């Protein structure tokens with residue numbers, strides 16, 4: 243495929259060095275006009291030092307067609323990272339003949355030129371956005387093609403069954419009927435593999451998207467103190483006054499390799515105060531959309547009937563956290579249940595075991611994690627294979643079985659991109675930023 247030549251900064255502005263990328267058939271020609279030291283005989287994968295059209299100096303790095311990220315002839319211009327330096331250079335390159343790249347257009351070209359499949363292209367975005375080690379590990383695995391490696395053998399097995407059925411229809415006299423037992427075994431195996439991936443997609447959501455943890459409880463239990471302890475800074479106001487927090491405070495942090503979105507909320511109580519009442523309503527709304535609730539009580543006060551009534555209302559799993567154990571005379575070192583923690587937000591005692599339990603939420607998730615889109619298509623393929631299997635069992639007409647197998651293949655192709663429409667590609671790449 244031949245495209246025009248596009249340009250965009252591929253680094254955020256403000257660093258010591260910034261990089262602008264050209265990609266497309268005119269990349270070297272445009273770079274030659276914008277760079278003082280363009281060689282007579284340019285070589286791929288070589289850097290040249292010189293001055294750019296905007297007056298800044300730096301390095302020009304050349305990539306020949308077939309040996310670049312996008313698969314096209316391209317060039318990277320390394321200059322100083324100020325906003326004005328990057329912007330003026332991009333303007334010069336556009337004036338010479340390049341077009342400003344759309345969001346995700348470099349990666350889209352890498353996909354269209356066959357450098358990456360769709361799941362790998364999506365993983366480029368995930369790698370750039372990774373906020374935790376686990377997210378990075380999953381993105382790296384997908385980016386090098388781990389999802390495709392799992393899907394390909396499933397596709398091959400389905401294609402082989404399809405070919406067998408079609409041959410038995412077309413050449414029934416020579417070949418005879420296919421052995422349904424073999425087809426059923428092969429498709430059942432495919433379904434089991436899909437099921438494992440679907441499970442990883444659902445379970446791995448906490449790794450991919452982060453765990454929303456609502457910190458809930460009565461006033462003065464130490465909710466804001468606990469938030470601050472995990473963030474390592476005084477983010478929320480802490481005072482001995484009950485009802486200090488009125489609106490919720492949401493912050494992201496990494497706990498044991500997992501991204502956690504901690505939401506400190508207003509203490510639950512009956513309040514006459516209008517502002518506080520609205521805050522309490524918001525606390526409950528946060529609790530209802532959380533993946534997990536940390537219900538905090540003051541160890542000196544203990545768990546009241548009110549607390550029990552509140553806890554009964556929550557849909558998400560609740561971990562009971564008894565705070566301020568530094569004030570207890572006896573050590574509360576026994577753990578009543580895995581979901582009860584004894585901590586002190588002030589001295590940090592017990593926070594390790596809480597972190598450890600958070601790590602356990604995704605302990606068995608590793609490798610490439612299918613995203614929501616992938617998981618949906620995996621589920622559709624799983625369902626279609628189920629229909630195909632039913633077809634074998636009740637001796638449906640063969641062409642119905644064939645249709646279900648084709649649908650399963652189509653769904654898997656939407657993950658790797660082999661059956662993706664331009665509309666789907668547009669939607670996926672629109673989620674990228676300029677320069678990716």
Ligand SMILES: Nc1nc2c(ncn2[C@@H]2O[C@H](COP(=O)(O)OP(=O)(O)OP(=O)(O)O)[C@@H](O)[C@H]2O)c(=O)[nH]1
Pocket residue numbers: 460461462463464465466467468479480481482483484485486487488507508509510565566567568569585586587588589
């Ligand atoms: N000794 C001790 N005091 C604590 C601990 N955690 C919090 N406190 C104190 O308890 C008081 C209330 O703490 P906050 O963190 O504001 O409690 P909260 O649950 O956010 O209270 P509201 O915002 O009013 O709902 C403050 O005086 C804190 O210093 C702890 O682990 N040990």
Ligand SMILES: [Mg+2]
Pocket residue numbers: 465466467478479480486487506507508509
């Ligand atoms: Mg508070």
